[in-house]
Amino acid sequence: VLAQLSEDVVNYINGYQIPGIEELQADVKIGKPELRININRDAARRYEVSTMDIANSIRTAVYGREVSKFKDGEDEYPIFVRLDESYRYDVDNLLNQRITFRSPATGNINQVPISAVADVEYSSTYSAVKRKNLDRVITIFSNVVEGYNANEIVAEIDEAMQQYPLPAGYSYEFTGQQQQQAEDQEFLNTAFLIAVFSIFIIIVAQFNSVISPFIIILSVLFSTIGVFLGYVISGMDISIVLTMVGIISLAGVVVNNAIVLIDYINLLVKRRRIAEGKENMLQLKSSHVREAIIAAGAVRLRPVLLTAITTILGLIPLAIGFNFNFFTLITDLDPQVFVGGDNAAFWGPLAKTIIYGLVFATFLTLVVVPVMYWLAYRIKAWVASLLNKEDAQLVRAE
Numbered sequence: 001v002l003a004q005l006s007e008d009v010v011n012y013i014n015g016y017q018i019p020g021i022e023e024l025q026a027d028v029k030i031g032k033p034e035l036r037i038n039i040n041r042d043a044a045r046r047y048e049v050s051t052m053d054i055a056n057s058i059r060t061a062v063y064g065r066e067v068s069k070f071k072d073g074e075d076e077y078p079i080f081v082r083l084d085e086s087y088r089y090d091v092d093n094l095l096n097q098r099i100t101f102r103s104p105a106t107g108n109i110n111q112v113p114i115s116a117v118a119d120v121e122y123s124s125t126y127s128a129v130k131r132k133n134l135d136r137v138i139t140i141f142s143n144v145v146e147g148y149n150a151n152e153i154v155a156e157i158d159e160a161m162q163q164y165p166l167p168a169g170y171s172y173e174f175t176g177q178q179q180q181q182a183e184d185q186e187f188l189n190t191a192f193l194i195a196v197f198s199i200f201i202i203i204v205a206q207f208n209s210v211i212s213p214f215i216i217i218l219s220v221l222f223s224t225i226g227v228f229l230g231y232v233i234s235g236m237d238i239s240i241v242l243t244m245v246g247i248i249s250l251a252g253v254v255v256n257n258a259i260v261l262i263d264y265i266n267l268l269v270k271r272r273r274i275a276e277g278k279e280n281m282l283q284l285k286s287s288h289v290r291e292a293i294i295a296a297g298a299v300r301l302r303p304v305l306l307t308a309i310t311t312i313l314g315l316i317p318l319a320i321g322f323n324f325n326f327f328t329l330i331t332d333l334d335p336q337v338f339v340g341g342d343n344a345a346f347w348g349p350l351a352k353t354i355i356y357g358l359v360f361a362t363f364l365t366l367v368v369v370p371v372m373y374w375l376a377y378r379i380k381a382w383v384a385s386l387l388n389k390e391d392a393q394l395v396r397a398e
Contacts (some may be wrong), residue, residue: 001167003126005166005170006140009161010024014109015315018156022142024140024142026139027137027138027141028126028130032124033122034122035071035091035120035122035335037058037118037119037121039054044117047110047117048101048110049117050102058114060082063082064080066078066079068253092152093291095113095118095120096113097113098111099111119245139176150178184240185263188244188245189270189353192251196217200225200357201249202214203255207263211376212354215376216259219368219372220250220251220360220361222360223251224357225252225360226357227243227246227250229356229360230355231243231356236352239349244347246350246352247353249354250354254357254364261296261300265283265295269289269292273293282381293374301366301386304366308358312359319352320354321345321348322339323337326398
């Protein structure tokens, strides 16, 4: 039933004519020709030949048997004995060969042709029986035509299989590359969350505050928008492993730029607060806080831009696969420059992920982070005013 079901599924999916599928096929074939050798146990018992002797004779004739080794110096070569190819695939020759054995009763050497104790039957069978977790399985697979995305094809197949009437007791699941991608993505998502949480804890300890680290972490999360926008605009396929590794690496650069800006804003606010003898930032005029934010953005503009530009320029050769031969450049003044290659295909997604995210994160650092800082200040001031009003009402009531 499983073998027939696999053929029906292949025909069912082919009926949808999903582009990008090269050729669907199952790893277990039905209708494979089979030659069954049925042993006549009464005749074998009469001739005193065992079923093992019969099986070993046929196996030696078809597949061969190692009888010795040839040693040449330190190397050893096995010596196999089997029928010549002209006799090996002839059924009559296989059945007419004699089984040589020692009689257990008399001790004499006897010979009996296989045809005297066995006959043959032509039939068909499966090419294999495969199991996974003790359940019989058949895998349907195909290559992907160049220029098509495997994930999109699998999504279309999955949508088509939702309408397929599977009989009770049978199920399907996507394995292979899709299963590996899901496992990799789950692991990298966990790694990204651990990295973000670790960064948040360190920044909280550094700033002795929750609001500033929260703003910094938001800038890290928002930077992933730039990564996916870059892939959408460029039309590239996403590599699960390298893209996620690039996002995790991107978090470190984005955090540095945001820390540089927010730390300087806090420094200017602190200087203003000390100069006016205020105990906390909320006692300052809102215009003073706004001026500190603007001044910090102007002063930290150059460091943030330089950090982003140098990182992007350093990753461009890796993204496009820029290569040159350093040794020939020194010896023959011939750099042998070329672009592309296996390095670009493998490391390109990692470099491009960081480039896309860093371009967008630079805008976040210079524009969105100051805005979020200002909004956080206004919210704190609004909450403080509400609390002060409640305290005043409580005093009047008393």
